[in-house]
Amino acid sequence: MLVKKVEYAVRGPIVQRAVEIENELKKGAKKPFSEVIKANIGDAHAMGQQPVTFFRQVLALCSYPELLNSPLFPEDVKSRAGRILQSCGGGSIGAYSASQGIECVRQDVAQYIKQRDGGIPCNPDNIYLSTGASDAIVTILKLLVCGEGRTCTGAMIPIPQYPLYSAALAELGAVQINYYLDEENCWSLNIGELRRALVDARKHCNPRVLCIINPGNPTGQVQSRKCIEDVIRFAAEENLFLMADEVYQDNVYADGCHFHSFKKVLFEMGPQYSNTVELASFHSTSKCYMGECGFRGGYMEVVNMDSDVKAQLTKLVSVRLCPPVPGQALMDLVVNPPKPGEPSHATFMKERTATLRSLAERAKLTEQILNTVPGIHCNPVQGAMYSFPQITIPERAVQEAKEKGQAPDMFYCMKLLDETGICVVPGSGFGQKEGTYHFRCIPKVSKPHIAFQDHVITRSLLAQS
Amino acid sequence: MLVKKVEYAVRGPIVQRAVEIENELKKGAKKPFSEVIKANIGDAHAMGQQPVTFFRQVLALCSYPELLNSPLFPEDVKSRAGRILQSCGGGSIGAYSASQGIECVRQDVAQYIKQRDGGIPCNPDNIYLSTGASDAIVTILKLLVCGEGRTCTGAMIPIPQYPLYSAALAELGAVQINYYLDEENCWSLNIGELRRALVDARKHCNPRVLCIINPGNPTGQVQSRKCIEDVIRFAAEENLFLMADEVYQDNVYADGCHFHSFKKVLFEMGPQYSNTVELASFHSTSKCYMGECGFRGGYMEVVNMDSDVKAQLTKLVSVRLCPPVPGQALMDLVVNPPKPGEPSHATFMKERTATLRSLAERAKLTEQILNTVPGIHCNPVQGAMYSFPQITIPERAVQEAKEKGQAPDMFYCMKLLDETGICVVPGSGFGQKEGTYHFRCIPKVSKPHIAFQDHVITRSLLAQS
Structure with missing residues (x-):
């Protein structure tokens, strides 16, 4: 069956484990962290990014056209909704x-x-x-x-x-x-x-x-x-x-x-x-x-x-x-966003610029912080939303992973999740050169940076070797 | 290539022809009708059915949560949107x-x-x-x-x-x-x-x-x-x-x-x-x-x-x-629609009942009218949204279709479209017993009924035999 060959790491076992841990935390389980940080998927709004006001106003009017008569909305929002x-x-x-x-x-x-x-x-x-x-x-x-x-x-x-x-x-x-x-x-x-x-x-x-x-x-x-x-x-x-x-x-x-x-x-x-x-x-x-x-x-x-x-x-x-x-x-x-001169233009540009600037800053920060961690090397994040650092996994950890029948980077990411609550996706889900290991990570809010900076992962993994 | 074997009649050649005719009408072409009536697809809102107010109000609030503070919306709308x-x-x-x-x-x-x-x-x-x-x-x-x-x-x-x-x-x-x-x-x-x-x-x-x-x-x-x-x-x-x-x-x-x-x-x-x-x-x-x-x-x-x-x-x-x-x-x-006692319940029930009643009436009416047309036999429409009447296609029309390389019911539906502006889907798109012909038709607004009642199709097709 072809379906059996299908794999999709971004929502794979690591995410299932993350959900389990979240449920354990809800039930009062004691962990070295208080929440799971999902850095596994580029899901901007879930990470706290705010929607663009203009988009959502037009969508509200499209959903409930009675609002076309409401004074709550700027004219360009109304005309755009009317046109759609x-x-x-x-x-x-x-x-x-x-x-x-x-x-x-x-x-x-x-x-x-x-x-x-x-x-x-x-x-x-x-x-x-x-x-x-x-x-x-x-x-x-x-x-x-x-x-x-x-x-x-x-x-x-x-x-x-x-x-x-x-x-x-x-x-x-x-x-x-x-x-x-x-x-x-x-x-x-x-x-x-x-x-x-x-x-x-x-x-x-x-x-x-x-x-x-x-x-x-x-x-x-x-x-x-x-x-x-x-x-x-x-x-x-x-x-x-x-x-x-x-x-x-x-x-x-x-x-x-x-x-x-x-x-x-x-x-x-x-x-x-x-x-x-x-x-x-x-x-x-x-x-x-x-x-x-x-x-x-x-x-x-x-x-x-x-x-x-x-x-x-x-x-x-x-x-x-x-x-x-x-x-x-x-x-x-x-x-077809608001044009200069239209009532929503200034707010739109402000929101757009702020989001892109924040993404750029976080990309830079992630790269910098990851590169301070021994055993992690991260290329410059020129664009998109992810860093994909190479990680050095100690031989003893590689052995333990193999005994468990896990890919070494899956083992690493599971450990990272269990010990820090940070959920990233093992490089093997994306493919990597034989013998190298990576993970994909979203440049998220500050918490995972702190966790990385604390070298929690490396400490834990080095302790095994 | 497996894709080549794929057929989907509901949006097939008959609909493409309908769109062409619509464009011809827009450009001022003279036809025996002023608009194309799309009875080819169960697309309720396109046929004039109104959306349920409660649904759309909640969706507007979900799109633009600022509206959660607006006095325009009933409390049950707000609480439902908040929960989602x-x-x-x-x-x-x-x-x-x-x-x-x-x-x-x-x-x-x-x-x-x-x-x-x-x-x-x-x-x-x-x-x-x-x-x-x-x-x-x-x-x-x-x-x-x-x-x-x-x-x-x-x-x-x-x-x-x-x-x-x-x-x-x-x-x-x-x-x-x-x-x-x-x-x-x-x-x-x-x-x-x-x-x-x-x-x-x-x-x-x-x-x-x-x-x-x-x-x-x-x-x-x-x-x-x-x-x-x-x-x-x-x-x-x-x-x-x-x-x-x-x-x-x-x-x-x-x-x-x-x-x-x-x-x-x-x-x-x-x-x-x-x-x-x-x-x-x-x-x-x-x-x-x-x-x-x-x-x-x-x-x-x-x-x-x-x-x-x-x-x-x-x-x-x-x-x-x-x-x-x-x-x-x-x-x-x-x-999970509004419950009795909630502010939106009465309107919701009124809208729901009216729509279902109207669909039932039109189903009955379609069956009755179709059965008055010589050469058409329609089973009772017990449910769903369509009638699928059997049509008698005169031998000469069958011959002409075959010469054109068309299925006889496709030929019939194309004629119906060209002469009356009514767009229905030939039975061959759904499958039918060898030697029988049908079309699928939505019980629509009154116009197609009138057109059917005028026996436009049968007249046109009988004229050929």
Whole structure:
């Protein structure tokens, strides 16, 4: 059964244990800590980040249109809600939308992409709204995967990766082709390594897809423009369908780093590439400064997709009727926020800037603090939301883990959880070079930093060796 | 490619043509009608049904919790919103929930099922919230389908069926086993026919799943208690996993018909059945009196699922992180509506009753009017939301359809659309006995009735013969 091969570490055994400990604490159990700190998942609101006022005001009006008459709300909130409702069947977000998404939302997304990419055109017909980015990523993989044995579709994914990719490939029975990011060089993508992985894979499957996560999850690197050009050239030469996971596009912190969209770079490389390379790029309401994970909003843009394949895509999304309409409405607000001069603009900008600044500060702080802990080495967190430090696990702890049948980094993370209440995800859930160990950790509020600084983990683990 | 085999008539070519015609009308094209009437999909709000005030008020407060301080809202609205927000990470519906769904919502669902089923216990651990019922149905199929060739999982589905089933089975590469509902007997389910289909199927696959839609979509029948008992006995004897699609559980109109849940009947048949028969039953926020399709809310209850399989299910749903939280909140309100004595109770009851009455009246009216049209025969619409009349298509029209390479009922529905602006779905999209033709039609506002009464279709089609 293919389902059995599916793994998803971000919500795996470590999280189940965290929930158990929370319940034990509730029942009065004595622990060396008073609460569990869930640094396992990029769940901004759960970590205390406040929603953007403008977004939530519009959503309230969309939910209960009686409020359109209330003096409580600024005019731009009302007009935005009115516009969204007008484009819904019967003026209700309770109606199904078109399967590809509400037309005016797709138009706004196209406008946003055009503006983001310096005027490069974007066709709303190429926009598909989705149930978070995950849904769109799985849909594209479903569309591209076929064949068996040596003709079976292979998809190249970075290692470390976000485990949605490995889980979806396992479920679809596709071949996962690992290319390793270069930890020594701040998790950069190396074209030589891409080629090695491709040549190896061609011996036993049909590589057709190249997945890129930029900014990186879990690794936090931001790709240079030159690197993106190289990847596009490689995809063109090798006839690979590019999947660009760009959900952290606003989360770039490091000096000198900038987000370059694959679409923009592709088009700036000229018609030789912009007319041929197949690309799907993904975005979501869950990350950046929004952090609206619960709404499951997202979109993808497809470029140079064969029209027959696109017809299949349209059919495939229609089976699930439509993405959640509140999430579509939210996606619309993200791509079309208050403009200068509108009543909500100042507050919106203040909230957005404060959140991004706080994320940047915490990224820096996490890196600094982790690097003070003996046995932990953390690369600079250039972007996205995570640090993915390498950890040295003493030989005796590795042995004990093996005796328990646990991966050593799982053993480490379980110990960390039991002794400090900090829940992080073992690197083995994302993939890592044989013999190295890591964990993924959210740059959270101050408490875990303090816990790390106290060297609680290292003390505990060193005590065993 | 398995995707190519997927078909989904409810949003197929007929709907694409309807959208084209709408655009032509917008551009000023002259037609024998002024608007397209979409009777192709059960999309209540798009057809003018009003949302339930209580639901939408709570959702507005969940979206924008500042409103908790506003005097605009009744106390029960505020306390319900407060309770939902408390169970969300960081008090925000923008946080991810547990993958299985918010705990307090699952508890409320369990309480609702217990009460609905006359006190039969329901364990919240067996409840999985979902992105509409479709998501849960596909997830269960994914979990159960395995093997290839003669060992490939077969799933029995009614014909006519709701095409999500055929589409999902095609996508998963499973074998679709058709059992025919008895049109002569008001689309009832006949155990002899179930057995015939099963015996036939055993020759070439491994039948493991039996899908039931009750009340029926597209056929509108409501199963008797005796019939459900027979089905359960059959599933027990033949070791089939029962999937009960019960999303129309409040939509029962005909005198003497009642909704009996599979869970309740199973448990009332005694431990021989209630301890052994595997069952998943599905519900949603999209139908009944709510009609909140856009929120994509839903749940399933699993009964007697093997704990290893359940662990796989839990893992599988975790890959998609969580169902949309606004849909989960809405599902909570559906299973836990205002109680007598609470400020919103009277309005809630008034709205609910009016909607259900109107649906019942229109179901009756549709049946009556359709049966006045020569060449159309419609069974009583006992429940759900659709009529599925049989149509006589003149030989000459059948010939013309064949020359065009169209199914005769597709030809008929396209003609109906072009000549009257009424969009219905051809029976071939749901499956029908060889040589018979049908369409599925929503009991809508008065206009289509008038159009049908004018015999526009029959006139047009008879003119060809």
